[in-house]
Amino acid sequence: MSPSFLPPFCANPDCVHHSHGPKDPYRSFRSIGSYHTRIFGDVPRFQCKACGRSFSVQTFRVDYWVKRRFSYEDLTHRLSSCESLRAIGRAWRVAGKSVSNRVGRAARQVLAMDSRLASARRPTEDLAADGFESFCVSQFFPNNIHILVGAESQFVYATDHVTLRRKGRMTLEQKERRAELERRYRADPKGVAKSFSRIASEWLRILSDGSLPASTLWTDEKRDYPRALRASPSVAALLGQGRLAHRTIPSRAPRTMTNPLFPVNYIDRELRKNLHEHVRETTCWGRNVSSQMERLSLYLYQHNYRKPYRVRKPRGPTHAEVAGYNLAMVKEELERLWMDRAWLTHTVLGQPALDTWLRRRTTPLRPGDEYRQRHIWGWIRGGPRDLAVCAAGW
Numbered sequence: 001m002s003p004s005f006l007p008p009f010c011a012n013p014d015c016v017h018h019s020h021g022p023k024d025p026y027r028s029f030r031s032i033g034s035y036h037t038r039i040f041g042d043v044p045r046f047q048c049k050a051c052g053r054s055f056s057v058q059t060f061r062v063d064y065w066v067k068r069r070f071s072y073e074d075l076t077h078r079l080s081s082c083e084s085l086r087a088i089g090r091a092w093r094v095a096g097k098s099v100s101n102r103v104g105r106a107a108r109q110v111l112a113m114d115s116r117l118a119s120a121r122r123p124t125e126d127l128a129a130d131g132f133e134s135f136c137v138s139q140f141f142p143n144n145i146h147i148l149v150g151a152e153s154q155f156v157y158a159t160d161h162v163t164l165r166r167k168g169r170m171t172l173e174q175k176e177r178r179a180e181l182e183r184r185y186r187a188d189p190k191g192v193a194k195s196f197s198r199i200a201s202e203w204l205r206i207l208s209d210g211s212l213p214a215s216t217l218w219t220d221e222k223r224d225y226p227r228a229l230r231a232s233p234s235v236a237a238l239l240g241q242g243r244l245a246h247r248t249i250p251s252r253a254p255r256t257m258t259n260p261l262f263p264v265n266y267i268d269r270e271l272r273k274n275l276h277e278h279v280r281e282t283t284c285w286g287r288n289v290s291s292q293m294e295r296l297s298l299y300l301y302q303h304n305y306r307k308p309y310r311v312r313k314p315r316g317p318t319h320a321e322v323a324g325y326n327l328a329m330v331k332e333e334l335e336r337l338w339m340d341r342a343w344l345t346h347t348v349l350g351q352p353a354l355d356t357w358l359r360r361r362t363t364p365l366r367p368g369d370e371y372r373q374r375h376i377w378g379w380i381r382g383g384p385r386d387l388a389v390c391a392a393g394w
């Protein structure tokens with residue numbers, strides 16, 4: 001940010017001047033000098049004339065409240081190339097906790113960017129959805145990460161997480177261990193249907209964002225899916241009118257490129273080889289569901305906006321371009337991605353993205369133990385704002 005930086009709005013979410021945008025510039029502030037930091041030099045400070053709160057240039061930077069700077073682009077690249085957090089920490093000469101902190105910040109930046117770009121997307125393709133199977137904490141807590149993917153572009157539009165009950169063949173000892181663990185945490189038996197209904201809401205958002213006349217969703221024949229679709233009155237109504245169509249294909253059908261589920265199979269394979277925690281027999285599995293989803297958000301940023309659509313054509317289009325995203329807008333967003341801090345109060349998010357931003361998914365065996373930094377909500381002092389207001393995109 002240049003020395004001529006002007007605060008875009010008051011940093012206090014409870015102030016009348018917090019909701020200013022580029023078309024309605026904020027002017028009710030005064031300069032109140034600066035403070036010096038070793039990393040950022042002189043940092044100008046401001047005070048809001050309406051509420052009296054003070055803030056600085058730093059309040060509006062991605063690196064607010066940090067004492068060391070690292071490249072977020074380097075972070076996403078390393079994370080998406082199967083490097084573990086500890087390996088990144090060793091390369092940067094910092095503790096794994098510092099890397100996790102940057103992952104959280106970076107994830108919120110890309111979630112906000114996704115949200116801004118959604119208004120300019122014009123997808124015309126069919127969609128496919130499925131549950132990617134992985135685990136968190138231990139193999140006694142398998143999960144499904146539902147993914148919603150563009151059939152042609154392989155652009156990932158949305159993801160949602162659900163912890164499952166461990167099933168399948170187990171030794172007597174394992175069964176006893178499961179029973180013991182289930183006294184402390186038990187997966188929601190309706191979790192899959194609930195998670196898929198959140199994916200269905202994202203499908204609806206794509207239909208309305210793109211002003212599409214109709215949209216088709218492909219899945220396998222899991223019985224939870226039609227149940228979850230019918231559970232949402234808006235989705236059920238549009239299915240009835242024929243504007244939304246749900247089509248299924250057996251999961252045992254050959255996994256070729258002509259299979260309508262090829263896009264989800266493709267993403268499955270990519271996740272399995274590129275994200276360390278999802279590699280088969282990994283020793284670096286996720287320990288916290290919220291952190292797992294933050295890392296996934298960063299990976300999908302790399303996949304959607306940075307990676308070429310086909311690796312054999314490194315200069316070819318990205319998945320976002322093939323999905324019909326406005327190229328100029330994407331370029332502009334990418335240039336500013338790691339500069340201006342993303343604010344929840346200035347971002348419209350669907351529920352899965354909001355859950356990731358607020359780290360409000362429960363980690364098995366660690367309920368109520370979620371670490372949420374104050375700045376996630378984006379307030380300076382005082383209590384958390386009404387999250388329903390944030391979810392509505394205020």
Ligand SMILES: [Zn+2]
Pocket residue numbers: 010011012015016017018048049050051052053
């Ligand atoms: Zn104010």
